[in-house]
Amino acid sequence: MTSERLLLLLPITWLGIGIAIGVPCGVAVAWTVWRLSRGRIARWMDLREDPE
Numbered sequence: 001m002t003s004e005r006l007l008l009l010l011p012i013t014w015l016g017i018g019i020a021i022g023v024p025c026g027v028a029v030a031w032t033v034w035r036l037s038r039g040r041i042a043r044w045m046d047l048r049e050d051p052e
Helices: 002-049
Strands: none
Touching: none
């Protein structure tokens, strides 16, 4: 009976670990990409608006 319970808990545990690691990493990557792309898009828009 205990082995069945362990088999049921194992995927839930790994899912929890994956979320705990993945969410902060995902937020950090998204923030970095947003910061980089915001600067590039702003420069690109400035170049488009001022063709001089």
